[in-house]
Amino acid sequence: MKGRYHAQQNRCPMGYLRMKNAIEQEISSYENGSYELQWFGYDLQIFKYAWGELVISLDGGQVLLFRPVGESAVLWLTEKPADAPGAIRGGIPVCWPWFAEHPDTPELPKHGVARTACWQIEHQMVDQSGGRWVLSPEQSLWAGVQLQLEIIVADAELSLALTTTNRSDQPVTMTQALHSYFAVSDISDIEIQGLDECRCLDKVQGMQPGVMQHSLRFNAETDLVVEHAGNDEAVVIIDHGWRRALRISKQGSGSTVIWNPGPAAANISDVGMDQVSQFVCVEAARTRFFDDPVVAVGATQTLATSVRVLPYPAVR
Numbered sequence: 001m002k003g004r005y006h007a008q009q010n011r012c013p014m015g016y017l018r019m020k021n022a023i024e025q026e027i028s029s030y031e032n033g034s035y036e037l038q039w040f041g042y043d044l045q046i047f048k049y050a051w052g053e054l055v056i057s058l059d060g061g062q063v064l065l066f067r068p069v070g071e072s073a074v075l076w077l078t079e080k081p082a083d084a085p086g087a088i089r090g091g092i093p094v095c096w097p098w099f100a101e102h103p104d105t106p107e108l109p110k111h112g113v114a115r116t117a118c119w120q121i122e123h124q125m126v127d128q129s130g131g132r133w134v135l136s137p138e139q140s141l142w143a144g145v146q147l148q149l150e151i152i153v154a155d156a157e158l159s160l161a162l163t164t165t166n167r168s169d170q171p172v173t174m175t176q177a178l179h180s181y182f183a184v185s186d187i188s189d190i191e192i193q194g195l196d197e198c199r200c201l202d203k204v205q206g207m208q209p210g211v212m213q214h215s216l217r218f219n220a221e222t223d224l225v226v227e228h229a230g231n232d233e234a235v236v237i238i239d240h241g242w243r244r245a246l247r248i249s250k251q252g253s254g255s256t257v258i259w260n261p262g263p264a265a266a267n268i269s270d271v272g273m274d275q276v277s278q279f280v281c282v283e284a285a286r287t288r289f290f291d292d293p294v295v296a297v298g299a300t301q302t303l304a305t306s307v308r309v310l311p312y313p314a315v316r
Contacts, residue, residue, distance in 0.1 A: 144168025185241025
């Protein structure tokens with residue numbers, strides 16, 4: 001179905017939310033079903049079923065919340081977003097057709113135009129065992145280039161696949177990422193494993209090269225681009241405070257980006273020092289450093305990531 005998805009949806013009792021943790025608080029009172037609401041002006045689609053809860057923003061085509069039944073939320077979402085229209089901090093933003101700053105025109109918006117575009121649900125199938133949603137931008141973001149996002153919830157796992165198809169008559173050059181923000185008990189009480197001996201570039205240190213150790217811990221601003229193809233090599237966030245682990249896998253990506261702004265969060269209005277300890281970004285990415293940026297004429301390229309909660313301690 002083209003256009004904004006409204007069929008067989010229920011209007012949320014509050015309709016329009018502007019409060020701290022409003023989404024999670026509001027959903028807790030819902031019966032199972034599908035709902036729609038606005039949150040700070042963003043159009044949200046809410047799904048609550050026996051498998052848990054999922055929230056998608058049609059502004060940005062962005063998953064904002066995933067909470068498997070019996071677990072706390074997997075994704076972090078800012079408590080002080082900027083009003084729409086704009087970019088939502090948290091969840092899994094879609095960075096496309098460039099990641100970070102535009103390489104040639106730095107005044108263009110950071111992380112591309114997909115994350116602030118209006119998206120539509122073209123297809124959905126959801127029941128008590130899981131769901132599948134297929135989204136696309138309402139308007140073309142690049143002439144001749146088709147973009148589609150598939151979201152799947154199955155067996156307590158959330159999976160996203162971002163597919164680019166070049167239908168133009170010229171090769172196109174792009175970078176991209178699924179910029180996942182994962183909720184943690186405290187950034188000082190977690191460690192990341194699964195990137196052993198991978199080459200990396202440290203953006204905080206002017207892209208200084210280095211090699212990843214067995215376990216990454218956080219005590220300062222961290223912004224690393226890691227050469228990591230994923231495949232069967234999953235990254236695991238071990239959260240000692242919440243005594244859980246998150247297993248993050250990916251495909252179609254040669255780069256994993258690890259980010260937490262640390263003290264620099266004081267200058268980020270929708271993070272701030274009161275929220276910076278609550279998340280870590282582990283991003284499936286295609287960067288200009290470790291990936292081929294060219295999509296050939298007629299070619300299709302898919303960037304995918306998935307996350308599942310594991311028992312503590314994690315066993316990979």
